[in-house]
Amino acid sequence: QVTLKESGPVLVKPTETLTLTCTVSGFSLSNARMGVSWIRQPPGKALEWLAHIFSNDEKSYSTSLKSRLTISKDTSKSQVVLTMTNMDPVDTATYYCARMGYLSAFDIWGQGTMVTVSS
Amino acid sequence: QSALTQPPSASGSPGQSVTISCTGTSSDVGGYNYVSWYQQHPGKAPKLMIYEVSKRPSGVPDRFSGSKSGNTASLTVSGLQAEDEADYYCSSYAGSNNFYVFGTGTKVTVL
Numbered sequence: 281q282v283t284l285k286e287s288g289p290v291l292v293k294p295t296e297t298l299t300l301t302c303t304v305s306g307f308s309l310s311n312a313r314m315g316v317s318w319i320r321q322p323p324g325k326a327l328e329w330l331a332h333i334f335s336n337d338e339k340s341y342s343t344s345l346k347s348r349l350t351i352s353k354d355t356s357k358s359q360v361v362l363t364m365t366n367m368d369p370v371d372t373a374t375y376y377c378a379r380m381g382y383l384s385a386f387d388i389w390g391q392g393t394m395v396t397v398s399s
Numbered sequence: 400q401s402a403l404t405q406p407p408s409a410s411g412s413p414g415q416s417v418t419i420s421c422t423g424t425s426s427d428v429g430g431y432n433y434v435s436w437y438q439q440h441p442g443k444a445p446k447l448m449i450y451e452v453s454k455r456p457s458g459v460p461d462r463f464s465g466s467k468s469g470n471t472a473s474l475t476v477s478g479l480q481a482e483d484e485a486d487y488y489c490s491s492y493a494g495s496n497n498f499y500v501f502g503t504g505t506k507v508t509v510l
Contacts, residue, residue, distance in 0.1 A: 317498075317499070319501075326402060326488065326501060326502070326503050326504040327437075327445065327488050327490075327501040327504070328402075328501060329490075329498065329499045329500060329501055332498050332499070340495070340496075340498040342497075343496065343497060376444060376445075378445075383435075383447070383450045383451070383454075383456065384433050384435075384450060384451060384492070385433070385435035385447055385450035385451070385490070386435070386437070386445070386447060386490070387447050387450070387456060389444040389445055389446070390444065391444055392444055
């Protein structure tokens with residue numbers, strides 16, 4: 281069974297750096313065509329794609345947030361990590377990690393983790 | 400990297416059909432056959448319903464179908480059922496720089 285699970289802080293202060301971890305099971309991050317994206321959704325708003333890491337460790341970032349994002353993975357731990365610097369209240373959202381595999385779509389999603397940015 | 404445009408809402412009675420549009424550009428929807436659709440119930444994670452414009456993952460009812468013409472993709476839900484009431488999002492590959500972009504979302508109401 282393929283699963284993804286997000287973890288990280290519930291509350292961060294403005295200007296702080298957010299670090300989120302996505303722990304996957306049921307597949308290997310080193311398998312060809314297996315990649316993981318981070319996607320967020322502010323309360324009551326639409327989904328927004330943030331970043332993706334491919335099986336060969338190539339990375340892709342949202343052009344509007346590229347300067348603030350870093351995505352990485354630890355294949356031995358089956359984890360994908362997203363860091364976002366200089367957090368602002370507008371970054372308050374549910375953050376999801378999702379797998380992109382053979383279907384060229386986000387076929388498996390984590391449950392999401394809600395992050396609030398407030399002083 | 401602009402979001403794809405979807406109507407805010409759509410509705411239909413049980414048994415009827417509803418079609419949701421997703422309009423992009425030649426750099427995303429019109430340029431690739433990598434359009435996907437996601438269903439999201441309140442408080443839940445999105446679920447993949449359609450991939451590569453018109454393909455259904457295993458377990459998705461054939462009441463859900465997808466198509467594309469030019470820069471606009473569409474999702475049709477036939478034989479509407481109460482459990483189809485949800486938010487629906489389209490997504491498209493947008494090239495190696497922008498990778499993927501999502502739509503603005505459509506709330507489907509079953510009357």
